[in-house]
Amino acid sequence: MFGHPRALYAVYLAFTLIVTAVLAVVAPAWLWVAAILIALAVLGAWDLRSHHNVLRNFPILGHLRYMMEFLRPELRQYFFESETSGRPFNREQREIIYSRARGGSDTSPFGTMRDFEDAGFSFSQHSMAPKTLDAAHARVTIGNSQCAQPYSSSRLNISAMSFGSLSANAVAAMNRGAALGGFAQDTGEGAISDYHREHGGDLIWEIASAYFGCRYDDGSFNPDDFAAKANTEQVKMIEIKISQGAKPGHGGLLPGRKVTAEIARVRDIEQGQDCQSPATHPEFDTPVGLLRFVQRLRDLTHGKPVGFKLCLGRPHEFMAVCKAMLETGITPDFITVDGAEGGTGAAPAEFEDFIGTYINDALPFVDNCLKGVGLREDIVVIASGKVAMGYDMVVKLALGADMCNAARGFMFSVGCIQSRRCHTDTCPTGVATQDPRRAEALEVMGKSLQVRNFHAATLKSFMDITGAMGVASPEELDRSHIYHRPEYGLAETYAAMHPTVESGDFLNDRIPEVYRQDWVRATPAAF
DSSP states (O other): OTTSHHHHHHHHHHHHHHHHHHHHHHOGGGHHHHHHHHHHHHHHHHHTTOSOHHHHHSTTTHHHHHHHHHHHHHHIIIIISOTTTOSSSOHHHHHHHHHHHTTOOOOOSSSOOSOTTSTTOEEOOOOSSOOOOOGGGGEEEEOOTTOSSOEEEESEEEOOOOBTTBOHHHHHHHHHHHHHHTOEEEOOTTOOOHHHHTTOOEEEEEEOTTOTTSBOTTSOBOHHHHHHHHTSTTEEEEEEESOOTTSTTOOEEEOGGGOOHHHHHHHTOOTTSOEEEOSSOTTOOSHHHHHHHHHHHHHHTTSOOEEEEEOOOSHHHHHHHHHHHHHHOOOOSEEEEEOTTOOSSOOOHHHHHHSSOOHHHHHHHHHHHHHHTTOGGGOEEEEESSOOSHHHHHHHHHHTOSEEEESHHHHHHTTOOOOOOTTTTOOTTSSSOOOHHHHTTSOHHHHHHHHHHHHHHHHHHHHHHHHHTTOSSGGGOOGGGOEEOOSSSOOEEHHHHSOOOOTTTGGGTOOOHHHHHHHHHOBTTBO
8 A cells, every 4th residue: 555656645734744843842943853854744735636657656756857857967967978978069060169269278188088980980191292271261251242341251250149038138149249359140030129239230130020129010121111221321231031941941930028118110110019920021932033032122221232142942043043043143241051950049949959951962063053054253142051160160161151140159158058948048058048137247348258259269270270271271172171971981072072173063953953943943933
């Protein structure tokens, strides 16, 4: 009988009553012990009526299970994971970022902790004649012949993160760091806040399907509001968000409880009201429509660089955009390729895990398509997906990008500890929260220096590694420079894994067979 947890609880209750009675008579000073026992007895009674099966069967004791489950992520991160096993970013990566942000050394003793024979391991070969890259190669000009105000951009910028997802202090620290370091901050789709403006750092204004910051009450695009904000000196480029790596093809809902008076003012929405971000743009629904919207924004900004961001999905749809460029004669100044492995905020788990294209697969495809239609030289390709180290930048540029954006790396630089509570408003470091008490812990002036330091050290690492490979300019990096080890057999380069396309090949019917079916299917009139 006493083996059943409920029976044990009955015994415990009887024991509590006896102890309380004895203490009341013999040692009243020790009644606090009885108070604890009574409190546990009340908890046990509550557990017997709980909707949790474990608590109903194991009153009081069952709470140990939920306590351990709550502590499990911290226990794993701090005590059990190895230097290289953590996800999304392992401890080794995080420690290097923290050290670089503080201006410390990023050296490591006694050799690598990585397994060179592990499937999926990527590496490059050095040269016996290393080069020293000119500092000018750390920047790239964005803006083709259709752009009247080209932008000289750092090869590494802060990726899209909105005020609302990030705290005011985090946004301000990143912007001040960008101003100090001479690079840009992408606003994310949540519009331009006061904290983006406060320190004067260069901005890339991201416009998404809800048109936050430039919308009418019905959610449609407001060109007058857009022009008034976009034509300020601080805004250097405009990015149209088609999709994002964390949840491609998925819209979003900003619950009314999160729409504070300040967020409502910044985003041009109603305070306390749910706000829907549709999965598609109301202003266009075809590839031709997308490019006409690109030109419309370019005209409204008097020729500032305009491009779009997407997570690569169905291949023929991107090819349809390429065909629309040829049909309309409108060429975006840049395309940001977001990897399916990216994501700084919250997204449906299955979208994060199974939808979209990994950036190292997406970049060669985008690069080949733009070369195939003869437009690669006119469009800057920006890689945005798990860029945190200099070698990450080397890989992305070798696979087809011209520059990189980073989000989580810069979050680490202002104090993020990867607690993965971004969506709960309980971020322990004040980075991803709107709780003013938590956000206050993030000191803007000091953290902005760490943002600048991280950017400078990462860019230096990229330049040093590129030179060590015998490459005199990042433009010389190509897929033959990156080796990838498969599960079985010798490592091979990405050049061997992806077809080679020369400029104009698609126009001359020299289309790799792996692309031909999608190319035939693509039409500029429909996605």
